[in-house]
Amino acid sequence: xxxxxxxxxxxxxxxxxxxxxxxxxxxxxxxxxxxxxxxxxxxxxxxxxxxxxxxxxxxxxxxxxxxxxxxxxxxxxxxxxxxxxxxxxxxxxxxxxxxxxxxxxxxxxxxxxxxxxxxxxxxxxxxxxxxxxxxxxxxxxxxxxxxxxxxxxxxxxxxxxxxxxxxxxxxxxxxxxxxxxxxxxxxxxxxxxxxxxxxxxxxxxxxxxxxxxxxxxxxxxxxxxxxxxxxxxxxxxxxxxxxxxxxxxxxxxxxxxxxxxxxxxxxxxxxxxxxxxxxxxxxxxxxxxxxxxxxxxxxxxxxxxxxxxxxxxxxxxxxxxxxxxxxxxxxxxxxxxxxxxxxxxxxxxxxxxxxxxxxxxxxxxxxxxxxxxxxxxxxxxxxxxxxxxxxxxxxxxxxxxxxxxxxxxxxxxxxxxxxxxxxxx
Numbered sequence: 001x002x003x004x005x006x007x008x009x010x011x012x013x014x015x016x017x018x019x020x021x022x023x024x025x026x027x028x029x030x031x032x033x034x035x036x037x038x039x040x041x042x043x044x045x046x047x048x049x050x051x052x053x054x055x056x057x058x059x060x061x062x063x064x065x066x067x068x069x070x071x072x073x074x075x076x077x078x079x080x081x082x083x084x085x086x087x088x089x090x091x092x093x094x095x096x097x098x099x100x101x102x103x104x105x106x107x108x109x110x111x112x113x114x115x116x117x118x119x120x121x122x123x124x125x126x127x128x129x130x131x132x133x134x135x136x137x138x139x140x141x142x143x144x145x146x147x148x149x150x151x152x153x154x155x156x157x158x159x160x161x162x163x164x165x166x167x168x169x170x171x172x173x174x175x176x177x178x179x180x181x182x183x184x185x186x187x188x189x190x191x192x193x194x195x196x197x198x199x200x201x202x203x204x205x206x207x208x209x210x211x212x213x214x215x216x217x218x219x220x221x222x223x224x225x226x227x228x229x230x231x232x233x234x235x236x237x238x239x240x241x242x243x244x245x246x247x248x249x250x251x252x253x254x255x256x257x258x259x260x261x262x263x264x265x266x267x268x269x270x271x272x273x274x275x276x277x278x279x280x281x282x283x284x285x286x287x288x289x290x291x292x293x294x295x296x297x298x299x300x301x302x303x304x305x306x307x308x309x310x311x312x313x314x315x316x317x318x319x320x321x322x323x324x325x326x327x328x329x330x331x332x333x334x335x336x337x338x339x340x341x342x343x344x345x346x347x348x349x350x351x352x353x354x355x356x357x358x359x360x361x362x363x364x365x366x367x368x369x370x371x372x373x374x375x376x377x378x379x380x381x382x383x384x385x386x387x388x389x390x391x392x393x394x395x396x397x398x399x400x401x402x403x404x405x406x407x408x409x410x411x412x413x414x415x416x417x418x419x420x421x422x423x424x425x
Contacts, residue, residue, distance in 0.1 A: 018123040019057050019073050019116055020049075021109045023101060025130040025157075026062040026092035034157060035091045038129060042086050051079040057117070058082055059109045063101035064094030069108055074115025098130060098168070099138035106145050121245065124150040128168055131158045142168045152176065218256045219324045220274050220317055222310050224302055226331040228265040229294040235358075236292040239330060244287050252280040258318070259283060260310055264302035265295030270309065275316025299335035303342040303370070307349055325351040329370055332358050343370045355379045 024038060042060075049056045057077075060070040070089060076082045110116045110124055118124050126145060145152055154169040156162065156179040169176035225239060243261075250257045254275070261271040271290065277283045311317045311325055319325050327346065347353055355371040355378065371378035 017055055018125050019059070019110070019118070020125045020127065021059040021061065021073065021105055023061045023063060023067075023105050023126060023128045023130075024089075025064070025096065025098075025128075026094070027064040027096040027131075028093050029096060029131050029133055030091075030158070032091055035089075038157070039086055039089055041129075043083055046082055046086065047079065049079070051077065051082065053077045057115055059114065060086075061101060061105055061109065062089065062092055063097065063104075064092045065097055066094070067097075067101035067104040067108075068092065072114040073109060095135050096130070096133055097136045098128070098134035098164075099136040099141045102128075102138060102141035102145055102168075106141070106148060106150070110145075110148065110150060118149065124148075125153070126150050127153045127155065129155045129157065130165075130168075131156065131160050133159075133161060134164060138164070139167050146170055154178070218258070218318070219326055220258050220260075220311070220319070221250070221326045221328065222260040222262065222274070222306060224262050224264065224268075224306060224327060224329045224331075226265070226297065226299070227263040227292055227294065228297040230297060230332055230334060231294075231358075233292050240287060240290055242330075244284060247280065247283050247287065250280070252277065252283060254278050258316055260315070261287075261290075262302065262306060262310060263290075263293075264297075264299065264305075265293065266298060268298075268302040268305035269293075270305075273310065273315040274318075297332075297335050298337045299329075299331060299370075300337040300339035300342045303329070303339055303346055307342065307346045307351070311346075311349065311351055319350060325349075326354070327351050328354045328356065330356045330358065331367075331370075335366075340369045347372055353378065 022042060024042070026035060030038070046058055049058065051058065053074075057073040058071075059073040059075070061067050062070055071082070071085055076085070105126060108114060110118065110126075112119065116124065142152065152168060152170045153176050154165040156165045156177070160179055162177070162179055165177045165179060166173045223243060225243070227236060231239070247259060250259065252259065258274040260274045260276070263269045263271060272283070272286060277286070306327060309315065311319065311327075313320065317323075317325065343353065353370060353372045355367045357367045357379065367379050
């Protein structure tokens with residue numbers, strides 16, 4: 001109403017840019033009745049997306065004995081055309097060759113010629129809807145899809161085999177596998193549909209931000225990054241690219257967003273404090289020259305270092321002014337020292353802790369001991385470093401939500417600090 005940009009609008013807008021391919025089981029085991037319900041489900045789901053050439057693109061495959069492209073990512077750029085196509089899908093019937101179809105999807109849909117924007121850093125997402133009863137080997141093709149940096153969801157219907165869904169989907173299972181036991185009842189439940197929508201593309205709900213149109217909230221954000229030998233030079237470069245993308249979306253200024261960076265291995269190393277740089281270009285230039293050193297992994301000492309040396313008034317923290325304190329920890333979850341006690345102390349000091357777990361997915365339970373609660377909101381895990389390019393939009397949305405959720409907890413006297421400033425560029 002006042003012409004101002006809503007808080008975090010850019011984060012949430014970018015969170016709704018993605019290439020999404022639906023791979024739909026059209027085998028005889030699904031049946032015509034359930035296939036019609038799948039159509040209705042897809043119609044509801046796609047109807048909630050912001051479709052466009054520079055927004056969300058959608059592709060679709062129907063598979064049975066052989067996969068068939070219903071439409072490619074760059075075929076339709078208007079929502080009404082996609083919805084019409086979904087309504088008019090012809091049920092194939094036949095056997096269930098899930099593995100063959102996954103490889104077909106990777107080759108035919110997630111290619112630049114078909115409209116994939118992977119090279120631009122746009123999230124690549126695949127959603128497999130199946131009863132999980134494959135007649136061919138699917139584990140190898142599923143790994144190929146995930147190795148390509150594609151986030152893979154599996155929605156099981158009818159008498160779906162949960163173990164197959166878990167093998168198809170990205171980790172962790174609780175975020176990427178949905179087993180709908182009673183398809184007719186559950187899939188038409190609006191809450192279930194909305195839940196899947198939010199988990200897949202983080203569709204922004206504008207009402208969430210209308211109440212904070214005038215709330216321009218600063219934040220102190222510290223990145224703690226694992227540079228141990230386990231990470232490796234190549235993967236460290238991917239982490240650096242990821243940090244550049246996140247930092248580039250922030251409105252860096254002394255009275256707006258401040259950022260700091262700590263690398264850790266044998267010991268923590270402060271690269272720059274919250275009050276070192278005053279504008280984004282300085283931070284970006286520093287990150288581009290960020291060296292990699294390797295070493296052992298002592299995460300506990302690094303987290304303790306954050307509390308004692310980085311989230312301090314001397315180092316630029318504005319906690320005493322009511323400014324939110326956020327930490328983003330990038331790690332493989334391995335440590336040679338105890339990190340549970342330092343993590344607890346950091347959280348009790350008023351720092352909201354996000355954790356990005358890479359490579360060692362089996363350490364998810366360890367990551368939960370670092371992060372703030374609830375874990376699902378504050379822990380993100382991936383199996384491959386290449387998935388960092390797809391993770392950018394998730395972390396942006398999480399940081400945005402955190403800033404918005406804490407807006408009304410900030411003391412009134414601190415509002416002057418934020419007057420006329422935006423958090424996100």
